[in-house]
Amino acid sequence: MSGHSSYQPQNRLLRWFEARLPVGWLIHSSFVAYPTPRNLNYWWTFGGILSFMLTVQIVTGVVLTMHFTPTATQAFDSVEHIMRDVNYGWLLRYLHANGGSMFFLAVYIHMFRGLYYGSYKEPREVLWILGVIIFFLMMASAFMGYVLPWGQMSFWAATVITNLFSAIPIFGKGITEWLWGGYAVDNPTLQRFFSLHYLLPFMIAGVVVLHVWALHVVGQNNPTGIDVKSDKDTVPFTPYATAKDGFALVCFLILLAWFVFYIPNYLSHPDNYIPANPLQTPPHIVPEWYFLPYYAILRAIPSKLIGVIALFASIAVLAFLPWLDTSKVRSARYRPLFRQFFWIFVICCIGLGYLGSKQPEGLYVIAARILTAYYFLYFLVILPVLGLIERPKAVPASISEAVLPKGGAPVAAGAAAPDRNG
Amino acid sequence: MAATDTAEPSRRDFLYIATAAVGAVGAAATVWPLISQMNPDASVLALALAEVDLAPIAEGQIVTVKWRGKPVFIAHRTKKEIEEARAVPLAQLIDPQSDEARVKKGHEQWLVVVGICTHLGCVPLGHQGSYGGWFCPCHGSEYDTSGRVRRSPAPYNLEVPPYEFASDTLVRIG
Ligand code: HEM
Ligand code: FES
Numbered sequence: 001m002s003g004h005s006s007y008q009p010q011n012r013l014l015r016w017f018e019a020r021l022p023v024g025w026l027i028h029s030s031f032v033a034y035p036t037p038r039n040l041n042y043w044w045t046f047g048g049i050l051s052f053m054l055t056v057q058i059v060t061g062v063v064l065t066m067h068f069t070p071t072a073t074q075a076f077d078s079v080e081h082i083m084r085d086v087n088y089g090w091l092l093r094y095l096h097a098n099g100g101s102m103f104f105l106a107v108y109i110h111m112f113r114g115l116y117y118g119s120y121k122e123p124r125e126v127l128w129i130l131g132v133i134i135f136f137l138m139m140a141s142a143f144m145g146y147v148l149p150w151g152q153m154s155f156w157a158a159t160v161i162t163n164l165f166s167a168i169p170i171f172g173k174g175i176t177e178w179l180w181g182g183y184a185v186d187n188p189t190l191q192r193f194f195s196l197h198y199l200l201p202f203m204i205a206g207v208v209v210l211h212v213w214a215l216h217v218v219g220q221n222n223p224t225g226i227d228v229k230s231d232k233d234t235v236p237f238t239p240y241a242t243a244k245d246g247f248a249l250v251c252f253l254i255l256l257a258w259f260v261f262y263i264p265n266y267l268s269h270p271d272n273y274i275p276a277n278p279l280q281t282p283p284h285i286v287p288e289w290y291f292l293p294y295y296a297i298l299r300a301i302p303s304k305l306i307g308v309i310a311l312f313a314s315i316a317v318l319a320f321l322p323w324l325d326t327s328k329v330r331s332a333r334y335r336p337l338f339r340q341f342f343w344i345f346v347i348c349c350i351g352l353g354y355l356g357s358k359q360p361e362g363l364y365v366i367a368a369r370i371l372t373a374y375y376f377l378y379f380l381v382i383l384p385v386l387g388l389i390e391r392p393k394a395v396p397a398s399i400s401e402a403v404l405p406k407g408g409a410p411v412a413a414g415a416a417a418p419d420r421n422g
Numbered sequence: 423m424a425a426t427d428t429a430e431p432s433r434r435d436f437l438y439i440a441t442a443a444v445g446a447v448g449a450a451a452t453v454w455p456l457i458s459q460m461n462p463d464a465s466v467l468a469l470a471l472a473e474v475d476l477a478p479i480a481e482g483q484i485v486t487v488k489w490r491g492k493p494v495f496i497a498h499r500t501k502k503e504i505e506e507a508r509a510v511p512l513a514q515l516i517d518p519q520s521d522e523a524r525v526k527k528g529h530e531q532w533l534v535v536v537g538i539c540t541h542l543g544c545v546p547l548g549h550q551g552s553y554g555g556w557f558c559p560c561h562g563s564e565y566d567t568s569g570r571v572r573r574s575p576a577p578y579n580l581e582v583p584p585y586e587f588a589s590d591t592l593v594r595i596g
Contacts, residue, residue: 156544160544161542177461178457178460178461180462181462182462278488279488279493279545280545285544285560304575359562360561
């Protein structure tokens, strides 16, 4: 962010205001003049999509709260009331429920993008860790939100997840009873989850501000993974990034709309339309799709305590990634070996998701153990070792050299064409 | 403290440490009510007793009652089930405990256990699984006719709640 002088509004009143609180400058320098690498591809549009989805969740959530009653006796009925009686209640609820899912779809793509292009490496470690914190808060919000409609799946998801803490030696029981406010999941649990479900998204919004700030301090990574060296390597955020982000957002919203209007219950479970019953567990309980890989890891391990540790470790390990990957080359484009292991890792995560939805029996358990092993080996062994033994391909001298026609002169169409290389 | 170069701790150092210590105690005292309010409250604690009439429970039947918001299984065990539970050598158990220690003397046919899987809290299904006791649908733990865990991931036996026989046909849980 350069000096304040770069932005001067025409309007006198705005100039008066700008001299007292330079909001216009902040917006202009962050989202208009901000230089973005000229070779960003569509995988870079998910940050904008995520910000938009957070807003969607907050707006629909605030409105749902106007009709929702967070008590064990009334929550289920009030959700049905939203669905049947409230004007456009069905729309708001389906937007919020499917919006949660789409939010996770976007964050997973955003994270795999980072893994592929080495966006977690020096100097973006703090940026990356802030992202891991956002991800963790998102999981907590989505989990607590899922409990609110107080159906069978809500109740048993709350039970199984809070019981993870009972694995802690000695204090486990006390901690779970403290979390529940009772001896089992019940009304006090629902009420506190609602309170936190309302709070956490605003904490996420706060961390997002830090995340974007950190991004603007170190600058964006790009598909080549090499640093911006001159003005030739960048284009201004507006119109280039705004147009591209906007287009991607519209495509993404079409997907969301398809879910909301055509298959609004596809991603949820029919059992959640049965009111919570503390005396009966549904025959087949599974979490929402976005938690399935972690659920598979939990169940792959026969010991309760170690299963729970593995579950948390599988997320925590992400925070250490900047130091586990020993290669200096960022982008997978120039890392032939890494690229193969990366794609195996992607398949491994999808496979874990599939296994998380299956009963933990026979071959499924064995497969889940193999994939869990790969998940951890990828971070703890493969990445550290690869950096030492791999011979990366030659990295171009600059972004413009990589993407502009020979001679390097910026051509008129140069900013739009390089996407082909993505 | 960093600002002082003297080798000996000065009176100012002492003041800093004393201030910080008092501040820390004050902060802890302020935070405690915020944490403690989440514990089970008085109304929850008050609901801690349940009475069950055993007369209608036929031999071989398991009934589920609610105690402190949790399911409690009351199993009227058959002779065969009791014998099976007592025949197992303790060394074979994941959480070794004799059947005798899990029931009341003179009331061996009655098994009273909290119906919550010790893995992650699902309610196991009665008369299922390979040990004739319970099978947990969530992650596949199995329990025998004494409610003892026979197949992981559950680490412990089904918990025996505090209870007493008020008469031969009336049990008081809690
Ligand atoms: C990080 C952003 C958020 C995520 C991922 C999220 C996720 C969820 C999910 C998965 C549900 C369950 C939907 C269902 O199955 O019915 C839910 C319900 C709910 N959420 Fe959120 N939420 C977010 C933000 C918010 C905010 C900011 C508020 C309030 C200000 C809110 C208020 C509610 C209410 C009242 C319900 C219960 C009604 C219902 O079940 O549709 N949410 N949330
Ligand atoms: S909760 Fe019973 S096996 Fe996991």
